[in-house]
Amino acid sequence: MGEVNLLAKLPRGKRNVNARADAKTQEIIDISRQYGALYFDGDRKYGYGGYRYDGRWIPVAEDMVRHFGLKPGDRVLDVGCAKGFLVKDLMKVCPGLEAFGLDISEYALMKCEPEVIGRLHLGNATKLPFPDNSFKAVISLNTIHNLERADCIVALKEMQRLAPGRGFVQVDSYRTPEQKAVFEEWVLTAKFHDYPDGWIKLFKEAGYTGDYYWTIIE
Numbered sequence: 001m002g003e004v005n006l007l008a009k010l011p012r013g014k015r016n017v018n019a020r021a022d023a024k025t026q027e028i029i030d031i032s033r034q035y036g037a038l039y040f041d042g043d044r045k046y047g048y049g050g051y052r053y054d055g056r057w058i059p060v061a062e063d064m065v066r067h068f069g070l071k072p073g074d075r076v077l078d079v080g081c082a083k084g085f086l087v088k089d090l091m092k093v094c095p096g097l098e099a100f101g102l103d104i105s106e107y108a109l110m111k112c113e114p115e116v117i118g119r120l121h122l123g124n125a126t127k128l129p130f131p132d133n134s135f136k137a138v139i140s141l142n143t144i145h146n147l148e149r150a151d152c153i154v155a156l157k158e159m160q161r162l163a164p165g166r167g168f169v170q171v172d173s174y175r176t177p178e179q180k181a182v183f184e185e186w187v188l189t190a191k192f193h194d195y196p197d198g199w200i201k202l203f204k205e206a207g208y209t210g211d212y213y214w215t216i217i218e
Contacts, residue, residue, distance in 0.1 A: 072096025
């Protein structure tokens, strides 16, 4: 288990934290946590403000293929796959790779990329519908933190069950009180978040032995 930045090549979007903080209400948070049309493709105050494929995940997919030594015929799962952009790009950079995704959003799955139709499953990270040790790697990007702490542990145990020691999770975090304050102004969906040390403690509680990194708003 170790800290590794597999999203280093992903372009960083500009976030207007002040505007989000001014607009944020409990109603907006509740709508965002439905992970429906407004979250993905509605106004920016609800989430992405338009979630469209633009190829930005290709270099990330290349780094993941290298990191895990993936080859044609290997199975990889993206937990929290949304519309399947990473699943599509994993198959693009490694032809023959058996890439799959799972997401809680029926809207996202119904708006998926054509190349991944039939590869995306509707479900929850706390109950992955696959046999033990059935994947070469399991990835979860900016998803696990949307669960309560106890369910974060369950989800990590599930990832560990499917690919022991071959996981990668990225979660919301912060290294300083100032970063924590900025994050709390911005966050809509995360139910659990902590400093890296707190997350690492949680990983150990879950028996998770894969890799990890942090999404930090600066």
